Amino acid sequence: MAEHRRRARGTAAAAAAGLLVVAGCAPGGGEGPAGGGDLAGVQLKVAAKWTGVEQDNFEEVLAAFEEQTGATVSYEPTGEDTGAYLGPKIEAGEPPDVALLPQPGLLAEYAAQDALVPLEGDAAAALEENYTDYWRELGSVDGEAYGILLKAAHKSIVWYRPDAFDAAGVQPPNTWDDMVDTTASTLSDSGTVPFAMCGASGWTLTDWFENVYLSHAGPEKYDQLTAHEIPWTDDSVVQTLETLADVWDEPDFMAGGTDGAVQTDFPTCVSQVYGQQDAAMVFEADFVAANAAEAGATVGEDAQAFPFPAVGEEPPVVVGGDIAVAMSENEGTQELLAFLASAEAQSTWAGLGGYLSANSQVESSAYADEFTQQLSQTILEAGDSVRYDMSDQVPSQFGATEGRGMWSILQDFLRDPSDPEATAEDLEAAAKDAS
Known part of the structure; x- marks a missing residue:
């Protein structure tokens, strides 16, 4: 990690120093270093789920904070x-x-x-100045602001290889039926496996469910199911599972068949498309871009994407994200949060790829490619039909725990999608247990 830090300081730190120090802009938007003094000798720990390219890019952002303030920040996956x-x-x-x-x-x-510390000072000011009401409310509880959406994810994207589509004579589909009956079927008939699946990472399967459900059932029902105001045995859930089976019940549609689909994690599924070229498509969020690039693909050229196709009247737009919170009152914690909430820090990450911001002050020009620039606008200009990732809103033991709840039940359904009603009953039982 020390070696990486030295490399990082030669890249992102220099850029951020130009933005923050030369321009006289502190992490929280005030003059000089946040809090009125430097943080030399202060040691901070940051924990996040990111690994691989995402971790490397985040550590470059942290290195810029270190360079500016003198603090030392260690990252814990x-x-x-x-x-x-x-x-x-x-x-x-x-x-x-x-x-x-x-x-x-x-x-x-x-x-x-009481495990979180509310945002204070420059951190609270940065949240107020740089984010819209929707995103501020997302990180608040009972009107108290705790979190800053640092990294947004556009989760309604299907990535593909244009060369595979061209060879099979197919185009990106607009509807679910077109994707299944024309695009996937034609690819399969031509000898190309349509999908790489990331089934070993259960959260990817909840993303499949949420996109199909939002487009099929609509935003109002989506909200009702999220709040458990309707049961998971509702017909809308069963019909969504039946729709998913259009793909999940076709072993030839998935790299490695059913066994391969369940055993392949994210980001290995991305390398199956853009590295080994074992499949033509992979469904996941905008952050696939960084993994595709790592596999040797160029985003916008041999790595392209289309919106998740409409199941009902409208295509879905589902977003997710990672929210930065303070878990200590140690010196430097609020200053780091203020820095992370700044347009300067997020612009640095935007230029590294595989990143989207919900910060209203981050210009689209900060992103490295036109495709991501367009995605950034859809996040900022999201209408009333956009919904936040359902599995991330429900209790974590139901929606976001390995081996339990939605993750485990949908993995079982991927293995055997023959009984949607029984799967809906399992989901309902798990949701009740988590209430």
């Missing part, structure tokens, strides 16, 4: 189950100073446990 990692840390009284929570539901749970 939490693994996929952020709650399982943080729980024992909180119990032992040794939480990280800043944690990146992938679920608003988890933020609400920790706030109820």
